[in-house]
Amino acid sequence: MKKILGAAASAAILLSSQANAADVTIGLAVDQLFESRVAVNNGIHAEAKDRGYKVVEVVADGDAQQQNAQIQSLIAQGVSAILVCAVDQNTVERALVAAKRADIPVVAYDRDLPDSAVVQSFVGPDSKVDGRLAGEYTAKALAGYEGQINILELIGALNDQNGIDRSAGFREGIASLKDVNIIEVPTDWDSARALSGTQNAFQATPNIAAVFAATDTHIPAVETVLTDLGRLVPVGEKDHVVITGVNGSRDGYDAVVNGTADAFVVMGTEATGRKAVELVANILDGKAVERTNYVGGNLYTGADAAANAAKIWGAPK
Amino acid sequence: MQPKRLQTIVSRQKWVAIAVATIVLAGVLSVVSPVFLTLSNFQAILVQSSVTAIMAVGMTFIILTAGIDISVGAILFVTSALFAQLMLVTGNYALAFSVTLISATVLGLLNGLLVVRFAVSPLITTLATYSIYRGAAIHLTGAQNIPVPREMGFLGNGRLWGIPVPILVLIVIVIIGVYILNHTRLGVYARAIGNSDRSARETSLPVARITVLVYALSGFMAGVAGLILLARVGGLQSGIGIGIEFTVIAAVILGGTKLTGGSGTIVGSVIGAVFLVLIDNGLNLLNASPYIYDMVRGAVLMAAVAIDRYSAFRQSVVLEARREARIVD
Numbered sequence: 001m002k003k004i005l006g007a008a009a010s011a012a013i014l015l016s017s018q019a020n021a022a023d024v025t026i027g028l029a030v031d032q033l034f035e036s037r038v039a040v041n042n043g044i045h046a047e048a049k050d051r052g053y054k055v056v057e058v059v060a061d062g063d064a065q066q067q068n069a070q071i072q073s074l075i076a077q078g079v080s081a082i083l084v085c086a087v088d089q090n091t092v093e094r095a096l097v098a099a100k101r102a103d104i105p106v107v108a109y110d111r112d113l114p115d116s117a118v119v120q121s122f123v124g125p126d127s128k129v130d131g132r133l134a135g136e137y138t139a140k141a142l143a144g145y146e147g148q149i150n151i152l153e154l155i156g157a158l159n160d161q162n163g164i165d166r167s168a169g170f171r172e173g174i175a176s177l178k179d180v181n182i183i184e185v186p187t188d189w190d191s192a193r194a195l196s197g198t199q200n201a202f203q204a205t206p207n208i209a210a211v212f213a214a215t216d217t218h219i220p221a222v223e224t225v226l227t228d229l230g231r232l233v234p235v236g237e238k239d240h241v242v243i244t245g246v247n248g249s250r251d252g253y254d255a256v257v258n259g260t261a262d263a264f265v266v267m268g269t270e271a272t273g274r275k276a277v278e279l280v281a282n283i284l285d286g287k288a289v290e291r292t293n294y295v296g297g298n299l300y301t302g303a304d305a306a307a308n309a310a311k312i313w314g315a316p317k
Numbered sequence: 318m319q320p321k322r323l324q325t326i327v328s329r330q331k332w333v334a335i336a337v338a339t340i341v342l343a344g345v346l347s348v349v350s351p352v353f354l355t356l357s358n359f360q361a362i363l364v365q366s367s368v369t370a371i372m373a374v375g376m377t378f379i380i381l382t383a384g385i386d387i388s389v390g391a392i393l394f395v396t397s398a399l400f401a402q403l404m405l406v407t408g409n410y411a412l413a414f415s416v417t418l419i420s421a422t423v424l425g426l427l428n429g430l431l432v433v434r435f436a437v438s439p440l441i442t443t444l445a446t447y448s449i450y451r452g453a454a455i456h457l458t459g460a461q462n463i464p465v466p467r468e469m470g471f472l473g474n475g476r477l478w479g480i481p482v483p484i485l486v487l488i489v490i491v492i493i494g495v496y497i498l499n500h501t502r503l504g505v506y507a508r509a510i511g512n513s514d515r516s517a518r519e520t521s522l523p524v525a526r527i528t529v530l531v532y533a534l535s536g537f538m539a540g541v542a543g544l545i546l547l548a549r550v551g552g553l554q555s556g557i558g559i560g561i562e563f564t565v566i567a568a569v570i571l572g573g574t575k576l577t578g579g580s581g582t583i584v585g586s587v588i589g590a591v592f593l594v595l596i597d598n599g600l601n602l603l604n605a606s607p608y609i610y611d612m613v614r615g616a617v618l619m620a621a622v623a624i625d626r627y628s629a630f631r632q633s634v635v636l637e638a639r640r641e642a643r644i645v646d
Contacts, residue, residue, distance in 0.1 A: 033455055035461050035554075184606070186607035191554050195549055195550055196597060200597070200601030221549075224473070249462060250464065
């Protein structure tokens with residue numbers, strides 16, 4: 001009898017949880033669409049599908065005001081929770097306060113909102129660690145280099161915390177090197193600007209020993225300049241310029257596998273997306289969640305990139 | 318020709334102010350950076366200017382008619398996306414090039430038709446098409462990056478007779494642009510429409526046809542610029558070209574073309590594009606802090622505008638003096 005009652009109770013709980021799952025709608029507020037963002041969003045959609053959740057996705061095209069309006073719209077639609085990747089951390093707070101008033105939990109993904117009074121949890125890359133991994137690789141590759149070490153750093157957007165942290169981490173990683181001259185080129189994540197900046201930097205300082213790209217999508221631009229200067233030397237050969245980046249895109253993968261770039265740090269895009277939905281599920285279930293949840297990146301070189309292609313989101317499938 | 322007459326002709330050119338500003342800026346940079354005055358750096362500056370300058374040639378025609386096209390960056394993006402996709406699927410250069418350039422022209426032409434048909438401000442019309450074209454590009458690519466074949470790099474980084482290919486393309490485009498502007502009805506009528514749309518209509522000029530044609534021409538230029546940018550960067554990246562429209566418009570206005578239409582030159586617009594590149598080139602050469610770029614850009618642009626205003630003031634003073642002298646005679 002006890003067994004029958006237990007089975008009936010389990011079935012009831014299962015049915016009730018399935019009914020709840022069908023009622024859960026996640027409002028996904030995206031800053032803008034580009035390759036790595038789409039990869040994270042794919043992880044969100046996949047996890048939501050596995051759990052039977054619905055997702056309403058809105059994209060702000062980089063417009064902070066538009067994102068606020070979209071979040072208001074999600075609130076009006078009565079979504080169960082909001083996943084947000086903010087265009088601007090100050091502007092978005094007003095809309096998030098409205099979500100809090102409507103008792104809608106908010107989870108930030110990919111870009112943290114550390115000063116927000118509304119965001120209950122964050123999941124994303126530990127950009128400082130990602131940058132440090134690239135920096136440590138560069139330091140190891142340049143150990144024993146004689147004379148001043150000129151390193152070109154292609155910086156992302158100056159108002160993007162991920163870009164800032166990658167830069168800070170990279171500098172921590174190369175701290176063991178002596179007599180380093182860092183040449184900073186702001187790119188605003190724009191490869192055309194990265195190309196011009198790299199070209200100009202090599203004009204001013206021809207003996208650049210290493211390049212760090214805040215996003216590996218800039219690596220083809222670096223290759224273009226080095227080819228033009230006749231300095232594109234494969235990894236391991238004399239006069240090779242050490243090239244590293246962070247992201248995990250096809251551009252980075254191809255460059256590393258082809259031997260023109262040394263290493264790249266691959267972000268866990270799908271894991272980030274899945275974890276974001278898991279956090280929402282836990283919050284809706286009333287479970288405690290960590291405020292900050294990092295999904296660590298992995299560094300791959302020419303020696304192991306191809307063998308780990310399945311783990312690299314940008315690698316050809 | 319008498320030196321004084323030559324001086325008068327030169328001083329009347331709209332591009333003189335930006336040329337002076339460019340020379341002043343180049344002078345400063347050559348003092349503070351020993352690398353600036355090298356052939357390779359000049360080539361780099363011209364190559365880096367080429368994409369903006371090519372688009373500025375097309376935009377000059379539009380602004381001459383007192384119009385504007387906010388969607389040129391989006392045209393560049395969508396047609397580059399089309400090219401990258403076609404190359405990925407077919408690998409056929411002839412097909413990809415021709416489809417890209419035809420599409421770019423058609424999208425520009427569509428802008429022109431909408432401006433003429435709805436008689437709504439070109440700013441609003443092209444803002445709408447900007448959104449449509451950009452959305453189409455993102456839809457077409459799924460916001461994914463698409464590499465282009467390595468041989469394509471020749472267009473962005475190759476050399477012919479020792480000259481970088483983008484510079485050669487720019488020279489050809491400028492020659493064609495100057496010819497159309499100064500020696501064809503399209504150029505003359507475009508100026509006339511910008512000077513007075515009403516007068517142009519009253520004198521039975523084909524205002525609608527010319528308007529559509531200048532937008533189509535600008536679309537074509539965006540297509541050419543997109544191919545060069547794609548070749549230089551090595552592949553399509555989501556959002557490529559977005560935001561470039563403001564740089565292009567700034568280059569045209571800095572080059573002496575009046576935003577209200579009727580007056581301007583191709584050469585001025587190209588110098589304007591070079592001037593804008595010079596600022597970043599100088600900052601890069603000096604390894605300036607990334608945090609001062611925007612401030613310096615703004616200050617230098619302000620100085621260029623001041624030189625332009627001063628030059629216009631001097632010109633008006635001279636003209637007024639001559640007018641008074643004629644009255645006295």
